[in-house]
Structure formats: structure tokens, C-alpha cells
Amino acid sequence: MNANVGIGARVKRKEDRRFITGKGKYTDDVRVENQAYAAFVRSPHAHARVKSIDTSAALAAEGVIDVLNGKQLTGDGIGNIICGWAITSKDGSPMNMGPWSALATDRVRYVGDAVAVVVAESAAVARRAAELVEVDYEVLPGVSSAVKAMNKGAPQVHDNAPGNLIYDWEIGDAAATDAALAKAAHVTELCLTNNRLAPNPMETRSAVAIYDESEDHYTLYTTSQNPHVARLVLSAFYNVAPEHKLRVIAPDVGGGFGSKIYIYPEEITCLWASMKTGRSVKWTSDRSEAFMTDAHGRDHSSVAKIGFDANNRIVGLKVDTVANFGAYMSLFSSAVPTYLYATLLSGQYDIANIHCNVRAVYTNTVPVDAYRGAGRPEACYLVERIIETAARELKVDPAELRRTNFIRSFPHQTPVIMNYDVGDFDANLEQAIKAADVAGFAKRKAASAKAGKLRGLGYSSYIEACGIAPSAAVGSLGAGVGLWESAEVRVNPVGTIEILTGSHSHGQGHETTFAQIVAERFDLPIENISIVHGDTDKVQFGMGTYGSRSGAVGMSAIVRAMDKVEAKVKKIAAHVLEASEDDIVIEGGQVKVAGTDKAMGWHEVGLSAYTAHNLPPDMEPGLKESAFYDPANFTFPAGTYICEVEVDPETGAVRIDRFTASDDFGTIINPMIVEGQVHGGIAQGIGQALLEQVIYDENGQLITGSYMDYAMPRADDLPSYSVHHASTVCPNNPLGIKGCGEAGAIGSPPAVINAITDAIGNNNLSMPATPLAVWKALQAAGK
Amino acid sequence: MTKLIMTVNGKKVSRDVPDETLLSEFLRESLRLTGTHVGCDTTQCGACVVHVNGTAVKSCSVLAVSLNGESVTTIEGLADGGQLHPMQKAFNDNHGLQCGFCTPGMIMASVDLVAKAKAAGRKLSEDDIRHGLEGNICRCTGYHNIVKAVAQAASEM
Ligand code: FES
Ligand code: FES
Numbered sequence: 001m002n003a004n005v006g007i008g009a010r011v012k013r014k015e016d017r018r019f020i021t022g023k024g025k026y027t028d029d030v031r032v033e034n035q036a037y038a039a040f041v042r043s044p045h046a047h048a049r050v051k052s053i054d055t056s057a058a059l060a061a062e063g064v065i066d067v068l069n070g071k072q073l074t075g076d077g078i079g080n081i082i083c084g085w086a087i088t089s090k091d092g093s094p095m096n097m098g099p100w101s102a103l104a105t106d107r108v109r110y111v112g113d114a115v116a117v118v119v120a121e122s123a124a125v126a127r128r129a130a131e132l133v134e135v136d137y138e139v140l141p142g143v144s145s146a147v148k149a150m151n152k153g154a155p156q157v158h159d160n161a162p163g164n165l166i167y168d169w170e171i172g173d174a175a176a177t178d179a180a181l182a183k184a185a186h187v188t189e190l191c192l193t194n195n196r197l198a199p200n201p202m203e204t205r206s207a208v209a210i211y212d213e214s215e216d217h218y219t220l221y222t223t224s225q226n227p228h229v230a231r232l233v234l235s236a237f238y239n240v241a242p243e244h245k246l247r248v249i250a251p252d253v254g255g256g257f258g259s260k261i262y263i264y265p266e267e268i269t270c271l272w273a274s275m276k277t278g279r280s281v282k283w284t285s286d287r288s289e290a291f292m293t294d295a296h297g298r299d300h301s302s303v304a305k306i307g308f309d310a311n312n313r314i315v316g317l318k319v320d321t322v323a324n325f326g327a328y329m330s331l332f333s334s335a336v337p338t339y340l341y342a343t344l345l346s347g348q349y350d351i352a353n354i355h356c357n358v359r360a361v362y363t364n365t366v367p368v369d370a371y372r373g374a375g376r377p378e379a380c381y382l383v384e385r386i387i388e389t390a391a392r393e394l395k396v397d398p399a400e401l402r403r404t405n406f407i408r409s410f411p412h413q414t415p416v417i418m419n420y421d422v423g424d425f426d427a428n429l430e431q432a433i434k435a436a437d438v439a440g441f442a443k444r445k446a447a448s449a450k451a452g453k454l455r456g457l458g459y460s461s462y463i464e465a466c467g468i469a470p471s472a473a474v475g476s477l478g479a480g481v482g483l484w485e486s487a488e489v490r491v492n493p494v495g496t497i498e499i500l501t502g503s504h505s506h507g508q509g510h511e512t513t514f515a516q517i518v519a520e521r522f523d524l525p526i527e528n529i530s531i532v533h534g535d536t537d538k539v540q541f542g543m544g545t546y547g548s549r550s551g552a553v554g555m556s557a558i559v560r561a562m563d564k565v566e567a568k569v570k571k572i573a574a575h576v577l578e579a580s581e582d583d584i585v586i587e588g589g590q591v592k593v594a595g596t597d598k599a600m601g602w603h604e605v606g607l608s609a610y611t612a613h614n615l616p617p618d619m620e621p622g623l624k625e626s627a628f629y630d631p632a633n634f635t636f637p638a639g640t641y642i643c644e645v646e647v648d649p650e651t652g653a654v655r656i657d658r659f660t661a662s663d664d665f666g667t668i669i670n671p672m673i674v675e676g677q678v679h680g681g682i683a684q685g686i687g688q689a690l691l692e693q694v695i696y697d698e699n700g701q702l703i704t705g706s707y708m709d710y711a712m713p714r715a716d717d718l719p720s721y722s723v724h725h726a727s728t729v730c731p732n733n734p735l736g737i738k739g740c741g742e743a744g745a746i747g748s749p750p751a752v753i754n755a756i757t758d759a760i761g762n763n764n765l766s767m768p769a770t771p772l773a774v775w776k777a778l779q780a781a782g783k
Numbered sequence: 784m785t786k787l788i789m790t791v792n793g794k795k796v797s798r799d800v801p802d803e804t805l806l807s808e809f810l811r812e813s814l815r816l817t818g819t820h821v822g823c824d825t826t827q828c829g830a831c832v833v834h835v836n837g838t839a840v841k842s843c844s845v846l847a848v849s850l851n852g853e854s855v856t857t858i859e860g861l862a863d864g865g866q867l868h869p870m871q872k873a874f875n876d877n878h879g880l881q882c883g884f885c886t887p888g889m890i891m892a893s894v895d896l897v898a899k900a901k902a903a904g905r906k907l908s909e910d911d912i913r914h915g916l917e918g919n920i921c922r923c924t925g926y927h928n929i930v931k932a933v934a935q936a937a938s939e940m
Contacts, residue, residue, distance in 0.1 A: 019883030022818015254884030
């Protein structure tokens with residue numbers, strides 16, 4: 001077998017060359033004949049009525065092609081933007097989804113809400129003309145905090161959502177959980193906020209929309225994690241064009257982290273505007289627009305109570321969460337604080353009683369949706385902070401309290417839907433403890449103390465769920481789509497292979513890892529395999545990449561298609577070589593009859609399939625197979641992270657001294673790439689814990705609108721990471737993969753905060769733990 | 784409009800350019816050298832770093848016409864023919880990139896960082912590299928492998 005390129009090999013990335021030489025092709029690099037440029041007229045107010053729009057000055061400016069508004073857009077039948085997951089409140093009522101037009105018609109609900117678009121000969125002209133559009137606003141009071149938005153008399157964001165309540169949902173048995181807590185020997189209570197984040201992929205969103213009048217056909221180049229889903233939604237719900245008249249291409253995409261799942265107003269408007277103006281329309285967000293308009297992540301406020309019996313075993317967990325949804329319901333927003341959050345509240349622990357109530361609330365802020373981890377980081381943060389806090393109250397070693405409560409027999413049914421298939425939580429905890437040299441911590445702490453510094457250590461034993469599935473199950477929970485994946489394997493007449501996949505790579509390295517599984521299966525050089533993705537005209541269909549699903553679901557689809565190819569290859573070879581199919585083996589670029597010297601070259605089988613001169617009777621020519629793969633269950637990556645920090649009590653500054661991770665991702669195709677995913681996830685998690693926070697003022701004015709105000713983690717803020725694996729193979733997909741894209745971002749924030757609170761001796765600390773916040777917590781603790 | 788004459792990646796170019804054109808815009812739009820990226824509007828991210836007369840400059844922060852007669856190297860001009868620059872190779876060897884968007888600026892900034900240290904006879908520590916790359920944001924890699932890549936290239940350059 002091809003040990004250097006197959007499963008488990010650290011193959012260097014095939015896609016790198018174009019990126020390191022400046023030849024990547026991102027959406028903003030696309031420029032077509034007759035290119036026109038769009039700029040949006042955006043609301044400077046968080047909440048206002050649009051009384052009138054005067055476009056005459058803009059229209060008169062030289063180089064302006066047209067100025068279009070929301071009334072024209074809705075007049076042309078462009079549909080409202082929808083949320084694709086229906087959640088039912090506990091009283092049985094459906095969620096209250098307010099209307100969201102790509103261009104606002106009569107009311108704006110957040111700073112940045114677009115009211116008109118200018119199309120011009122250059123981007124600079126379009127931007128200047130956008131400033132000439134005069135919008136007469138009647139400013140209304142706004143609200144940015146979800147908790148305050150529920151107050152009596154708070155500004156109403158949507159008329160059909162009284163009290164700004166979108167839904168009031170629950171999971172688990174409230175009475176049983178209350179009873180368990182009432183009988184508990186010890187109860188720990190914690191109030192937590194999960195800070196609001198801006199995803200910030202380094203490539204901002206961009207769209208190039210091309211309307212071809214002669215064919216009545218549209219092409220959209222766009223920064224999407226899921227071009228087929230974009231096409232489906234653009235056609236089925238937004239009525240931009242029927243699916244067979246719309247091609248969506250997501251070329252190289254510069255990171256997504258969830259924020260490029262959704263179909264935003266700008267993409268819809270560019271397509272429509274290209275039809276209206278008869279010009280190709282291009283728009284590229286600048287960073288300020290990105291802060292204003294890209295869907296944000298997190299923004300939860302929770303109160304949690306956990307009860308223990310006299311043996312420190314957890315008897316119940318009760319959680320009440322308020323989730324800020326912003327001004328409109330984004331595509332997957334409703335699923336994030338419900339099925340991606342509350343279902344993970346059992347963590348790695350055997351908890352008989354869990355109840356969680358979630359209220360989703362409108363505010364005058366940009367919509368909130370999935371951001372790397374989506375719900376699972378919020379669940380992990382809650383569970384891992386409360387268990388660490390409880391350990392301190394119970395005066396037991398936090399690792400020991402975790403061990404006391406770990407689930408050890410699988411499959412394990414939690415009281416909140418999830419059925420954990422397999423795992424070894426002890427193995428990852430012990431490995432992390434060893435790698436982090438927890439044994440030497442006391443010594444290091446003493447040394448720090450000598451130097452006038454406070455040292456602390458924090459754990460986080462996370463579990464998450466990837467590859468949301470199966471489709472029928474998610475459908476029964478309200479999902480508007482299926483969550484399978486598709487793939488096609490094309491063996492060419494010369495034996496080279498193209499894999500067409502519905503997954504989309506925007507940094508994950510699919511061009512390498514997907515080729516590895518094919519190289520291994522057919523024992524071929526990796527150079528002979530290419531991966532095609534991101535174009536609805538090439539790939540048959542796809543659900544795209546998010547939720548760490550490309551390995552567990554996307555690669556499984558490739559395996560299923562390869563199964564079919566292999567079966568056909570064997571049939572052809574058996575026929576030509578006059579042997580039994582069962583005796584055919586594929587090895588070393590050949591298709592052989594085992595134990596004989598009878599063989600055909602792999603390429604000869606390819607050629608035979610296409611010349612079709614000598615195929616088995618009834619066999620169709622060609623060698624290309626496709627598959628749609630629908631997983632049987634979620635997968636459950638899990639692990640333990642340990643963070644060690646040093647705090648300067650004078651300034652409150654935190655330095656991360658070491659960060660250790662031990663993860664169970666199931667089968668690992670390329671350890672180099674998997675470690676890279678963990679590094680990036682941890683960096684985002686540390687960013688959330690120490691630096692990042694979107695701030696709106698009370699009325700909804702965005703304060704953190706640029707990199708001057710929003711602290712992105714830089715090389716200097718972060719340590720090197722010590723990354724390890726202790727894997728159990730996932731029983732529910734053919735490769736045994738669990739997924740690795742989000743774990744780092746899910747597991748790391750509580751480890752960091754647990755370490756700081758350990759150092760400062762005060763459990764009352766919120767993210768981001770800026771020097772000021774830490775210093776204040778130190779003062780409060782009297783240190 | 785100003786007539787701008789510049790050497791870009793070793794070739795003389797001459798264009799009429801509006802005075803307010805940023806160097807990044809000139810490279811991307813006039814010369815179609817799209818390897819130079821724009822990731823922010825506050826000169827904070829470093830995606831746009833190029834070399835002007837051998838020194839790293841954020842191309843979003845200078846007007847093109849201010850560089851009349853100067854020599855600019857972009858990511859497209861870094862490799863020597865088919866031969867990758869040691870920094871490019873080190874990024875590939877160490878998995879120092881994921882989505883690739885920050886990469887051109889990161890590589891150009893790193894080349895400058897290493898070259899300056901070499902010229903001063905200084906060896907770069909991990910902390911030096913982290914500090915030296917403060918002006919470049921990467922959202923994907925968590926910097927771990929970027930730091931490794933720069934250290935490798937520093938030993939080879
Ligand atoms: S684009 Fe130049 S620093 Fe961000
Ligand atoms: S590789 Fe994506 S931003 Fe650095």
C-alpha cells in the first residue's frame with residue numbers, strides 16, 4: 001500500500017502552491033467583461049422607519065448606472081430571507097419569524113441594514129454615490145441586549161414577535177431535575193455570559209453576479225461554504241432564478257467559520273441588480289461592512305445549577321438560557337441554541353436529570369448564527385465552568401471530579417436526545433495530564449509566586465457533535481434540509497481520477513485529504529487524483545462544509561462511490577482476465593488475479609471501460625459512479641484541554657504559559673492537517689476567552705466596528721500548542737472519522753477561564769478576560 | 784491622474800493612475816496582480832504586505848503615485864522562476880497556511896523580518912518571530928505552524 005500518501009500520512013498540501021505563489025483565485029479576484037460595481041446604502045441607525053429615499057443626486061452622478069431600492073426588489077417578487085430550521089415553543093406555538101427583505105422597505109432594524117444599492121462603473125464611484133442617496137429616517141428607540149429586550153416596554157423589533165420573543169423552548173424533564181436538585185447534597189450555581197463574537201474570516205464576503213440575457217441565465221461567484229445550498233435557497237425561496245438557470249461558484253474561499261454558510265442580502269441583491277441593469281455586478285465587503293453585516297456568533301446569557309450527591313456524583317443540571325438572535329432570523333440561527341447547544345449539556349458526564357429552557361430574542365443588532373462550534377462552545381463553556389467551580393466548592397481535584405462522573409459504557413443515551421456511540425474520556429484526560437506535566441504544576445506555581453506572579457491551571461473536558469444526521473431525524477426536529485453529502489468518482493480512460501465532492505474547502509485541505517483516501521483505496525499516486533468542488537455546474541449536489549462534516553459525511557460519500565467503482569473494476573478485470581471477481585485485487589497500479597501473474601494496469605481497466613470493446617454482457621460502458629451518503633448518527637469528538645496561565649497581579653495581564661490538548665477524532669487521515677485545525681480552533685477559543693467581544697451600545701450602535709476596536713488574536717498573544725490524540729474509531733461511518741474542525745474552539749475557552757480563576761481565586765470572571773476584567777476580579781477577591 | 788512608472792517584480796510598468804489610488808488597488812486592479820490581498824480598511828491585518836525597495840510595506844497604506852520610480856515586489860515576484868523562495872517552501876513544509884488569504888502578506892512580512900534580523904546578525908527566537916508578525920493577522924492557523932515555518936526559513940535563507 002501507499003504508506004506515504006494513504007490514511008494517516010502527513011502529506012504536504014497539494015493546494016498550497018497556488019496560495020504561496022499568489023495564484024489563488026478568490027471571488028474578489030474575478031473580474032468579467034463589462035464589470036459594474038455595487039455599493040450599499042446602509043442604515044446608520046439601529047432602529048428607524050424609512051420615510052423616503054431620494055436617489056436623484058446619486059443617479060445624476062457620473063458613472064452611476066442605477067440606484068435600486070427595496071420596493072423595487074420586493075416588487076420584482078424577490079422573496080424574504082428565511083430561517084431554515086423550525087423550532088416549536090414549549091406551548092406548541094411556532095417560532096415568530098419576522099420578515100427580512102434583502103433591501104429594507106419601510107423599517108431598518110440594525111446598523112448596516114441595507115436600504116438601497118448603487119450600481120456604477122467603478123467601486124469608488126459606487127461608494128461615493130451611495131453617500132449621495134438621501135434617506136429620511138424616523139429614528140426609533142433600539143435595544144441591543146437580549147435580556148433587556150424581554151423587558152416590558154422595550155422597543156419592539158418585529159410586530160409579530162411580542163416581547164421580542166422568537167421562541168420559548170425546553171428540553172428534558174423539569175420536574176425530575178428540580179426534584180433531583182432539591183435532594184442534592186451540594187448545589188453549585190453560576191451565571192454565565194457567552195460573549196458575542198465576529199467570525200472574521202480574513203477574506204471578506206464578495207459576490208460577482210453575471211446575468212446572461214440571451215439564455216436568461218445567472219452565474220454567481222461568491223464566498224460560500226455551501227454553493228449548492230446557496231443556489232437552492234436563492235431559487236426556491238428568494239425567487240432570484242430557477243435552479244437550472246443559476247450557477248453558483250465558490251472558488252477559493254478565504255476562511256468561513258460559519259459566517260459564509262448563509263445567503264446574505266448582498267448576494268441576493270447583486271444577482272437581482274445584474275438582471276435589472278444588464279451588467280455583471282460585483283460587490284466586495286470592506287472590513288467595516290463585515291463587522292456590521294456578517295452574522296455574529298454566541299451571545300448567550302445563562303443561569304445554571306448543578307447538584308451532587310454525597311459521593312460527588314452529579315444528580316441534576318438545570319439551565320436557563322437567553323439567546324440574542326439580532327434583528328432577523330438567519331438561516332440556521334434557531335438550531336444553534338437548541339439542538340446544537342442544549343443537547344450537549346450532558347458533557348462527558350453521566351447525568352440522569354437535565355433540563356434546559358431557551359428563550360430566543362430579537363434585538364437591534366446584526367443577526368446571530370453559527371460560528372465555529374455553533375452552540376457546542378456555549379454548552380461546553382457552561383458545563384466545564386460549572387464543574388470546575390463545583391470542584392473548588394467541594395474541595396476536590398477537578399480532574400477527580402470529572403473522573404467520578406465520566407461516562408464509561410457505550411452507547412450512552414443522555415437525557416437530552418444525544419446517543420454517544422463511543423469514546424474513551426479517561427484516556428484523553430490522562431494523556432493531557434501527562435503531556436501538560438500537571439505533576440510539576442505546584443513547583444511552577446511556587447516559582448511564579450516568587451516572581452510576584454499568580455499561576456493557575458484549568459481543565460476542560462469537552463464533547464461535541466459533528467456531522468448532524470441522519471436526515472430523517474433532523475427533519476423531525478425541524479430542519480428544512482437533509483444533511484447528507486454527495487460525491488462522484490470519475491475514473492478517466494487513462495486511469496487518472498477526479499473526485500467531485502459536495503463538500504467545500506475553504507482552508508481545510510480537502511484537495512489533499514480527500515485524495516489520500518482515494519490513493520489508499522486504489523493504490524495510486526496522489527498526483528493522479530484531483531478534487532473538484534465549489535461549482536454547481538460541475539458537482540451534482542452538495543450540502544457543503546460546516547459543523548465539521550466534511551470528513552465524517554463528505555468523505556463517507558466518496559467511500560461509497562469508490563465501493564461502486566471498485567466493484568465495477570473487479571467485474572471488468574475478472575471478465576478480461578477470465579477469473580472470478582472474488583480473486584481480483586487492486587494493488588501497485590495494477591488490477592490482478594491474486595496468486596497468479598495475470599494482471600491489467602489500472603489505466604487499462606479505465607481504457608477498457610471506455611472503449612467498451614470487451615465488457616461483460618449487459619455492463620454499461622464508462623467508469624464513473626456517484627453516491628449520496630446519509631449518516632446513521634452524529635459523531636462525537638471529545639477530549640481534554642489543559643491551560644496553564646500566569647497572571648500579573650499588578651496589571652491583570654494574562655500570559656498563557658502552556659496549552660495542552662488531547663482529542664479523540666476517530667480515524668485521522670492527515671495528522672498534519674488535523675493538528676492545524678486544532679491549532680486554529682484553539683486560537684479562536686483563546687481569542688474568545690481573552691480578547692474578542694462585539695460591543696453595541698444600549699441602543700444598538702456598533703462600537704467595535706474595526707480591528708482598532710475588536711481585538712483579534714495575533715501571534716504575540718498566543719502560545720505554541722501541545723496537541724495529542726487518543727482515538728476511538730467511530731462505528732457509524734465507513735472510515736471511522738469523527739471530525740476535528742471545531743473542537744479547538746469548543747474546548748478551549750473554559751480551560752482558559754478555569755485557569756485564570758484558579759490563579760486569581762475568584763470564580764466570578766467573564767469573557768473576555770481582559771487585563772482590566774482580571775484586575776477587577778482580583779480586587780474583588782481582595783488579592 | 785499621474786503617469787506612474789514603477790518596477791514591479793523586475794519589470795518596468797507605466798500607467799496613468801488617479802492620485803487617490805492605493806498601491807494595493809493599483810497592483811490588484813491595474814496590474815491584475817491579485818496575490819496581494821486586502822483584509823481590512825484600517826491597516827491592521829497585513830494581508831496586503833509587499834516589498835518596496837526590499838522593505839515590507841502595507842500596500843493599503845500608501846498611494847501608488849507616491850512610489851513613482853520605485854521598485855515593488857509582490858508575492859508573484861518572490862519565487863525565482865520555478866524555484867520557490869525558502870519562505871514559500873517553509874510555509875508548505877510546515878502547513879503554515881490553511882485558507883491562504885493571509886499567506887501572501889504573511890510570507891512577504893516574514894521574508895522582511897528574517898532579512899532584517901540576518902542583516903543585523905541576530906538570530907530570531909520564537910518570541911521574536913511572534914512579535915515580528917504582530918502586524919499580520921491569520922484567522923485559520925493559530926500561528927503555531929507559521930512560527931515554525933518562519934524559523935525553518937530563517938535557518939535556510
Ligand atoms: S489590507 Fe492592508 S493592513 Fe489590512
Ligand atoms: S490561512 Fe486563512 S487567514 Fe491565514
